[in-house]
Amino acid sequence: MDQVISLTLKVWRQNGPDDAGAFQTYQAEGISQDASFLEMLDIVNERLIEEGTEPITFESDCREGICGTCGLMINGKAHGPELGTATCQLHMRKFNDGDHITIEPWRAVSFPVIKDLAVERTPLDLIIEAGGYISVPTGSAPDANLTPVPKEAADMAFDAAACIGCGACVAACPNSAAQLFTSAKLNHLNLLPQGQAERWQRAENMVETMEMYFGTCTNHGECHEACPKEISLDFIAFMNRDYVKAKIKNRKLAGQR
Amino acid sequence: MAQTLSRSGRGPQPLRPRKKQLPFPLNIYQTAIGRKWVMALTGIGLLGFVVAHMIGNLHVYEGPARMAEYAETLRTLGGGLVPRGTILWILRLGLIAMFGLHIHSAYSLKEISRKASPKAGFVGGAKQYSGGQDFIAANFASRTMRWTGPIILLYLLYHIADLTWGWWLGDDFVHGDPYHNLSESLSSLPVAIIYIVANVALAVHIFHGAWSMFQSLGINNPKYNKARVAIAAGLAGLILVGNLSFPILTQAGLIDEDNRECAVEDFDDEHDILICLEEQLEEEG
Ligand code: SF4
Numbered sequence: 196m197d198q199v200i201s202l203t204l205k206v207w208r209q210n211g212p213d214d215a216g217a218f219q220t221y222q223a224e225g226i227s228q229d230a231s232f233l234e235m236l237d238i239v240n241e242r243l244i245e246e247g248t249e250p251i252t253f254e255s256d257c258r259e260g261i262c263g264t265c266g267l268m269i270n271g272k273a274h275g276p277e278l279g280t281a282t283c284q285l286h287m288r289k290f291n292d293g294d295h296i297t298i299e300p301w302r303a304v305s306f307p308v309i310k311d312l313a314v315e316r317t318p319l320d321l322i323i324e325a326g327g328y329i330s331v332p333t334g335s336a337p338d339a340n341l342t343p344v345p346k347e348a349a350d351m352a353f354d355a356a357a358c359i360g361c362g363a364c365v366a367a368c369p370n371s372a373a374q375l376f377t378s379a380k381l382n383h384l385n386l387l388p389q390g391q392a393e394r395w396q397r398a399e400n401m402v403e404t405m406e407m408y409f410g411t412c413t414n415h416g417e418c419h420e421a422c423p424k425e426i427s428l429d430f431i432a433f434m435n436r437d438y439v440k441a442k443i444k445n446r447k448l449a450g451q452r
Numbered sequence: 453m454a455q456t457l458s459r460s461g462r463g464p465q466p467l468r469p470r471k472k473q474l475p476f477p478l479n480i481y482q483t484a485i486g487r488k489w490v491m492a493l494t495g496i497g498l499l500g501f502v503v504a505h506m507i508g509n510l511h512v513y514e515g516p517a518r519m520a521e522y523a524e525t526l527r528t529l530g531g532g533l534v535p536r537g538t539i540l541w542i543l544r545l546g547l548i549a550m551f552g553l554h555i556h557s558a559y560s561l562k563e564i565s566r567k568a569s570p571k572a573g574f575v576g577g578a579k580q581y582s583g584g585q586d587f588i589a590a591n592f593a594s595r596t597m598r599w600t601g602p603i604i605l606l607y608l609l610y611h612i613a614d615l616t617w618g619w620w621l622g623d624d625f626v627h628g629d630p631y632h633n634l635s636e637s638l639s640s641l642p643v644a645i646i647y648i649v650a651n652v653a654l655a656v657h658i659f660h661g662a663w664s665m666f667q668s669l670g671i672n673n674p675k676y677n678k679a680r681v682a683i684a685a686g687l688a689g690l691i692l693v694g695n696l697s698f699p700i701l702t703q704a705g706l707i708d709e710d711n712r713e714c715a716v717e718d719f720d721d722e723h724d725i726l727i728c729l730e731e732q733l734e735e736e737g
Contacts (some may be wrong), residue, residue, distance in 0.1 A: 207501065232736075240693075253667070255476075268581055273579045297581075302569070302570050302581065303568060303569065303570070304464070304467060304567065304568050304569065304570055305463075305464050305568065307464050315464065317463030317464065318463055319465065320463075321463060367570070369565075370565035370568065370569065371565065371568040371569040372565065372568070402485055403470060403483065406468060406483055406484050406485070406564075407466035407467065407468050407469065408464070408467055408468060408568070409568050410464055410465075410529070410564055410565030410566075410567075410568035410569060411484040411488070411564050411565050411593065411665070412484075412488070413559040413561075413597065413670070414594065414596070414660075414663070414667045415567070415594045416594075416666040426712055428667065428675065429672050429674065429677070431667065432666070432667045432668075432671065432672030433670060433672065434485075434667075434670075435485055435488065435489070435667070435668055435669065435670040436669070436670025436671075436672075438483075438485045438486075438672070439480060439485065439486065439489055440478050441478065441668075442476070442477075442486070442513045
């Protein structure tokens with residue numbers, strides 16, 4: 196398939212966090228359908244540079260769906276129309292000749308635009324810093340299978356750990372809630388024996404950091420549809436359960452709080 | 453993604469700085485997830501009330517005398533142990549408290565989400581993407597919770613003023629004769645329409661609420677997750693059918709007072725109507 200298509204792009208341009216920003220229309224002629232969405236933007240940018248105009252700023256890194264850096268709102272859908280893929284895994288063969296495509300950055304008050312389509316996702320990092328780790332003495336590598344992990348728990352933790360931290364869940368959520376991200380990161384550790392020691396502190400700290408920055412979940416389920424890793428809503432339920440349990444347990448552990 | 457470096461003061465300002473914790477269990481209500489728990493738990497209580505209220509009202513199909521007897525049973529709950537009406541009032545206060553908490557938690561959570569979303573409007577608090585926001589998973593019920601909620605509240609106030617206080621029925625209102633009041637009120641077409649619209653809103657609200665509360669409370673087990681939607685749909689359907697039957701059947705003429713013994717017009721004193729109804733019950737045995 197080496198079909199070539201032409202598109203009309205409506206792209207959000209914004210010069211910095213404090214700039215008002217506006218849409219600009221670009222014609223993208225002669226784009227190969229084998230190109231990925233990001234490659235299409237690369238081609239458009241090269242032409243813009245040749246013309247002497249500022250290229251469109253967008254983020255990307257691994258371009259194979261595992262780093263979580265790319266993320267665009269494509270025609271109102273996070274990561275574009277395909278389910279379970281990141282923007283970099285979206286290909287132009289999913290579009291037709293003459294299509295109009297609107298490209299916007301993630302929108303949430305806690306995701307301020309850095310420039311054009313790049314947004315700052317620091318609050319997600321802050322949630323990880325609040326508890327998305329385990330504290331272990333490092334040293335020589337432990338023996339394999341030293342800690343038995345039930346198969347089911349391992350599978351589930353693995354599903355949760357698939358989250359790449361792209362922020363599409365926040366972007367797609369009508370409430371700008373970060374529940375899916377936080378619950379994935381929380382459960383990935385809380386389901387495993389290695390995560391038990393800090394389980395309740397982790398639940399409290401991660402959730403409370405999340406709540407400082409994001410909206411509240413009303414169980415729409417939009418995040419799951421937007422998620423390139425198809426993280427399950429079940430993790431949100433587990434998080435809600437662990438959080439209230441943590442409130443009770445931590446109080447007992449700490450004597451009074 | 454996350455590089456776990458410790459740099460202070462980076463990133464956007466928190467929308468809600470962490471507050472000092474109140475003593476347990478109040479600190480749970482300080483957090484959004486805690487509030488979702490409160491919303492879910494009060495939702496369960498209110499749902500129980502709605503179901504019981506609907507089932508109780510089915511007595512209307514047994515005629516005026518049985519309906520009046522049922523109303524009296526509610527007032528004399530607890531038998532002779534406590535003064536008449538005590539238990540009913542305790543239940544009512546519980547309901548008022550649950551409504552208060554349910555509404556406060558919903559409103560305050562909505563405000564948090566509104567602040568977290570740019571250009572957020574009131575409806576669904578949804579932010580706007582110019583590419584057109586396509587809702588993929590969110591259904592009509594989940595997006596309209598913030599509309600159906602206030603509609604139900606307004607209807608509730610209307611309903612109490614209508615059938616508990618008798619504001620609009622005036623002299624036609626007979627204390628202790630719910631059958632008469634109901635058929636008088638619902639036989640007017642505009643009133644019946646208000647009841648129908650409000651009860652459809654109630655069913656839609658319950659459909660999302662009943663599913664959502666499992667999620668909020670963390671009741672999640674892959675084995676039963678399919679059942680959660682079925683339970684929600686079943687409850688919403690049950691309440692819809694039961695509650696809509698009253699206005700619709702009144703309009704259709706099934707609930708009327710044409711052949712009623714102890715017709716209200718025959719009495720000057722409300723009290724005598726009730727005595728007549730009681731006698732009727734005794735005769736029927
Ligand atoms: S849960 Fe999914 S959408 Fe959200 S950050 Fe992780 S990978 Fe992205």
